[in-house]
Amino acid sequence: MVTKSSKRSAEAADQAGITALSKLAVAAYEDLERELKATIATLEAQARRFETAIDNISQGICFFDVAERLILCNRRYAEIYGISPGKLQAGMTLADIIEHRVAAGTSAMESEAYLAFARSINSSNGSTNWTAELNDGRTIQIIHQPMPDGGWIATHEDITELAASRVMVSERVSLQALIDWVPDYLWVKDTESRFVVVNKALATDHGRHDPSEMIGLSDFDLHAPELARQFRASEQALLRGGQPMIDKEEFIVDASGAGKWMSSTKVPLRNAENGVFGLVGIAHDITQRKLADDLRSGQAHILEMIATSAPLEEVLERLVRLIESQLSDIFGSVLLLDADGAHLRHGAAPSLAKDYTDAIDGIRIGPKVGSCGTAAYRREPVIVIDIVSDPLWEDFRDLVRPYGYRSCWSTPILSHTGVVLGVFAMYSKTVREPTKAESNLIDFTTRIAGIAIERKLAEDRIHFMANHDTLTGLPNRALLGDRLSQAILYAQRYGRWVSVVFIDLDNFKLVNDTLGHNAGDLLLKAVASRMVECVRATDTVVRLGGDEFVVVLFDQEPNAELVAETLQKIRAAVAEPVHLGKHHLRTTASIGVANYPDDGATADALLANADAAMYRAKELGRDNVQFYAPEFNSSGHERFLLQEELRNALARGEFTLLYQPQVDLRSGHVFAVEALIRWKHPSLGLISPIKFIPLAEETGLIVPIGDWVLHEACRQNKAWQDDGLPPMVVCVNVSARQFKESNLINRVVNALKDCDLEAKYLELELTESLIMQNVDMAVSTMNALQSLGVQISIDDFGTGYSSLSALKTFPVARLKIDKSFINDLVTDENDQAVASAVISLGQKLNLRVIAEGVETNDQVAFLRKNNCDEMQGYHFSKPVSAQGIAKLLNKEQGGHTSME
Numbered sequence: 001m002v003t004k005s006s007k008r009s010a011e012a013a014d015q016a017g018i019t020a021l022s023k024l025a026v027a028a029y030e031d032l033e034r035e036l037k038a039t040i041a042t043l044e045a046q047a048r049r050f051e052t053a054i055d056n057i058s059q060g061i062c063f064f065d066v067a068e069r070l071i072l073c074n075r076r077y078a079e080i081y082g083i084s085p086g087k088l089q090a091g092m093t094l095a096d097i098i099e100h101r102v103a104a105g106t107s108a109m110e111s112e113a114y115l116a117f118a119r120s121i122n123s124s125n126g127s128t129n130w131t132a133e134l135n136d137g138r139t140i141q142i143i144h145q146p147m148p149d150g151g152w153i154a155t156h157e158d159i160t161e162l163a164a165s166r167v168m169v170s171e172r173v174s175l176q177a178l179i180d181w182v183p184d185y186l187w188v189k190d191t192e193s194r195f196v197v198v199n200k201a202l203a204t205d206h207g208r209h210d211p212s213e214m215i216g217l218s219d220f221d222l223h224a225p226e227l228a229r230q231f232r233a234s235e236q237a238l239l240r241g242g243q244p245m246i247d248k249e250e251f252i253v254d255a256s257g258a259g260k261w262m263s264s265t266k267v268p269l270r271n272a273e274n275g276v277f278g279l280v281g282i283a284h285d286i287t288q289r290k291l292a293d294d295l296r297s298g299q300a301h302i303l304e305m306i307a308t309s310a311p312l313e314e315v316l317e318r319l320v321r322l323i324e325s326q327l328s329d330i331f332g333s334v335l336l337l338d339a340d341g342a343h344l345r346h347g348a349a350p351s352l353a354k355d356y357t358d359a360i361d362g363i364r365i366g367p368k369v370g371s372c373g374t375a376a377y378r379r380e381p382v383i384v385i386d387i388v389s390d391p392l393w394e395d396f397r398d399l400v401r402p403y404g405y406r407s408c409w410s411t412p413i414l415s416h417t418g419v420v421l422g423v424f425a426m427y428s429k430t431v432r433e434p435t436k437a438e439s440n441l442i443d444f445t446t447r448i449a450g451i452a453i454e455r456k457l458a459e460d461r462i463h464f465m466a467n468h469d470t471l472t473g474l475p476n477r478a479l480l481g482d483r484l485s486q487a488i489l490y491a492q493r494y495g496r497w498v499s500v501v502f503i504d505l506d507n508f509k510l511v512n513d514t515l516g517h518n519a520g521d522l523l524l525k526a527v528a529s530r531m532v533e534c535v536r537a538t539d540t541v542v543r544l545g546g547d548e549f550v551v552v553l554f555d556q557e558p559n560a561e562l563v564a565e566t567l568q569k570i571r572a573a574v575a576e577p578v579h580l581g582k583h584h585l586r587t588t589a590s591i592g593v594a595n596y597p598d599d600g601a602t603a604d605a606l607l608a609n610a611d612a613a614m615y616r617a618k619e620l621g622r623d624n625v626q627f628y629a630p631e632f633n634s635s636g637h638e639r640f641l642l643q644e645e646l647r648n649a650l651a652r653g654e655f656t657l658l659y660q661p662q663v664d665l666r667s668g669h670v671f672a673v674e675a676l677i678r679w680k681h682p683s684l685g686l687i688s689p690i691k692f693i694p695l696a697e698e699t700g701l702i703v704p705i706g707d708w709v710l711h712e713a714c715r716q717n718k719a720w721q722d723d724g725l726p727p728m729v730v731c732v733n734v735s736a737r738q739f740k741e742s743n744l745i746n747r748v749v750n751a752l753k754d755c756d757l758e759a760k761y762l763e764l765e766l767t768e769s770l771i772m773q774n775v776d777m778a779v780s781t782m783n784a785l786q787s788l789g790v791q792i793s794i795d796d797f798g799t800g801y802s803s804l805s806a807l808k809t810f811p812v813a814r815l816k817i818d819k820s821f822i823n824d825l826v827t828d829e830n831d832q833a834v835a836s837a838v839i840s841l842g843q844k845l846n847l848r849v850i851a852e853g854v855e856t857n858d859q860v861a862f863l864r865k866n867n868c869d870e871m872q873g874y875h876f877s878k879p880v881s882a883q884g885i886a887k888l889l890n891k892e893q894g895g896h897t898s899m900e
């Protein structure tokens with residue numbers, strides 16, 4: 001039971017309890033509040049740390065509640081979407097934020113579409129990873145994680161660059177297979193010239209098994225530094241300038257060490273903003289085309305060299321170098337076959353060891369002389385695969401060993417007529433046969449080398465012919481000037497003499513005319529080689545033409561006697577008989593000498609003076625030596641004066657005629673006279689026609705002078721007849737110039753008419769050489785003269801070039817054997833041969849033959865014995881005046897002067 005006190009006390013106790021409880025409650029609340037504050041502070045600190053932390057991560061992050069309100073987002077999120085952080089407040093709806101993004105151009109889609117999309121992925125169970133392609137071109141990767149309360153957390157990462165590389169990588173992966181099929185090099189490089197994409201061809205040639213091994217490498221990892229620098233420099237320029245490089249030829253060395261010519265094209269790569277972010281390259285191996293081009297242009301160049309007469313050594317060297325540039329491990333060599341046809345001489349071997357080429361220079365060809373000597377000998381290619389074991393090289397193995405050549409393929413170089421000109425050889429340091437390409441190049445080289453060598457030989461021949469006499473092989477006039485000038489320079493420098501010797505063979509023409517040109521040629525050759533034997537190798541013997549020679553005695557002691565000794569040697573050598581079958585030909589020489597410096601300072605002066613001296617030798621009866629004397633040349637001035645005098649001589653009546661009788665050898669009676677002109681100069685005295693007739697010819701004065709002779713001879717002949725002397729023929733010499741005058745016939749007709757002389761008493765003497773100048777014209781003029789009744793004879797017969805066939809057609813009555821054949825008739829077999837040949841020729845052609853210059857009984861006896869018809873000469877009478885002839889004929893009529 002409950003009492004009052006107990007109730008009160010119970011109530012008091014309740015009050016105290018309540019107070020205590022309330023105190024406790026207050027205390028508990030305060031504790032709680034403190035704790036709560038502490039907790040809140042802790043939480044706030046955590047929240048700040050969290051915010052700081054999420055603000056510093058590289059991804060954007062955002063939290064949304066179930067009502068699509070923003071709880072939290074970091075700074076990166078604001079950055080990614082281009083919204084100022086101040087605008088992004090907690091509590092903003094997703095729709096608001098999307099509006100901001102649309103406005104900033106950083107939305108992937110329109111607001112409604114985006115909201116729908118966000119809600120759909122938020123309603124899915126798990127997280128969603130997706131990429132948003134923003135309107136501004138960036139790619140954002142978003143991982144959306146729904147929360148159990150219906151809100152969500154999402155991270156946003158800008159993966160634009162990554163996406164690009166991913167594209168590249170994925171494209172690369174798909175392209176790789178494709179580009180690996182391409183045989184050319186294909187690659188992509190970044191802006192640092194590092195390979196990003198490489199095809200198999202490029203990787204393999206640069207020693208990489210897989211193209212991926214090349215990624216990240218640069219040219220410095222593939223090529224020599226210099227080449228790599230060049231590539232980098234050009235690529236950097238291309239990347240900077242943005243201009244492509246098209247088909248540039250570049251030389252590289254690949255991993256195997258082989259050199260290659262590439263035609264490279266490099267094009268800059270541009271992104272959407274047109275910025276250059278790399279380059280793509282493609283390179284095509286043009287080594288073969290380049291070699292073919294080089295071969296073609298090298299070939300053309302070599303042919304041009306040949307055509308422009310470049311030195312043979314240069315042509316051959318170029319040729320060998322061209323071949324070597326086309327091949328690897330090949331050393332070319334050209335050896336030339338010597339003129340003796342037995343030895344090989346160095347031609348060109350620019351890459352062979354010099355000691356080796358020196359050692360084989362001059363090697364004799366033969367059946368077992370390595371590759372080259374054997375090829376030249378056999379006239380066929382000799383392919384030695386291994387020098388060490390091939391028996392052909394047995395004798396040369398030790399020679400070649402130090403140089404390491406192991407195979408040698410030699411092919412003869414042939415002329416177009418198949419003559420061996422040399423050999424072309426390819427040496428290799430490996431034991432092998434030639435490849436097809438090498439064989440083709442061997443064919444090409446031997447052909448071109450053949451052309452070059454043949455051309456050189458032809459040029460040498462032409463040069464030799466231009467400077468030498470073909471008959472004797474002696475230098476000719478062209479070379480004379482050069483040699484003489486050199487000799488003068490030398491003599492000038494060392495105080496020596498140069499002797500210039502003019503040599504003219506005496507009566508050479510006779511040999512030619514009587515025994516034929518072959519005999520003449522043999523005589524000239526024999527005489528030429530004898531002259532060469534008489535002088536030193538440094539002297540020069542020149543044939544000027546015909547029977548004229550010049551000897552230049554080089555580096556002479558200044559001593560005329562020593563020069564004379566050499567000349568006497570030459571003279572004696574020339575005079576030695578030359579045996580031609582049964583004939584023993586003998587000739588003599590008229591020699592004139594002029595010495596530098598006494599007789600002339602120049603080549604021309606020395607030659608002119610030596611010539612003048614030679615003429616003096618001729619004048620003095622031939623077969624002698626004359627040293628030049630200044631007075632010889634006064635003849636030039638003399639000639640000039642004479643010419644002036646000659647012009648007036650006719651008007652002044654200074655000419656006169658002498659007559660030389662011609663005698664019939666059988667009856668001994670005079671039947672004709674030859675009219676011979678004389679010039680009686682008032683102060684110079686009697687001048688020989690030998691001196692003035694050539695001058696009259698040269699000046700044309702011979703025409704009026706010849707006219708005067710014709711008239712005077714006809715007049716005198718008629719006068720003799722009128723004086724009662726027995727009628728006879730008067731012979732008048734007609735010179736070449738006169739004969740060519742178109743009105744010669746009229747002149748003759750006039751002379752006969754004026755003098756009232758019957759034509760049959762006039763005979764015209766024409767020289768053989770005059771007739772032969774123009775046979776047709778001569779024959780027609782002779783026919784015209786003959787039809788007048790005038791007789792014609794051929795003077796100086798034997799000294800010209802009449803052919804028998806031509807002679808038959810000449811309307812001539814007589815042949816006159818030149819007196820040069822009569823001079824030594826008794827002693828000289830040749831003269832005898834000529835004289836008797838002319839006599840028998842006359843008999844055959846039914847022509848009378850007269851010998852002129854007959855002086856001795858022996859000559860007369862020979863002529864009679866050989867049935868010569870007539871003679872003229874000092875033996876019977878010298879040329880005499882007209883009165884002298886009258887006296888002589890009167891005596892003859894009285895029976896006192898015949899030859900019997």
Ligand SMILES: Nc1nc2c(ncn2[C@@H]2O[C@H](COP(=O)(O)O[C@H]3[C@@H](O)[C@H](n4cnc5c(=O)[nH]c(N)nc54)O[C@@H]3COP(=O)(O)O)[C@@H](O)[C@H]2O)c(=O)[nH]1
Nearest residue numbers: 676677689690693709733734735853854855872873874875
């Ligand atoms: N166009 C003309 N030419 C003429 C004329 N008159 C002469 N000539 C030619 O001049 C050359 C020299 O003549 P010339 O000095 O008169 O000599 C002649 C004779 O004197 C000489 N001869 C005669 N017999 C002998 C002899 O026994 N011994 C010897 N040493 N000489 C002799 O021969 C000359 C005659 O020669 P050719 O005429 O060949 O018969 C001479 O070429 C004359 O032709 C003229 O008017 N016109």
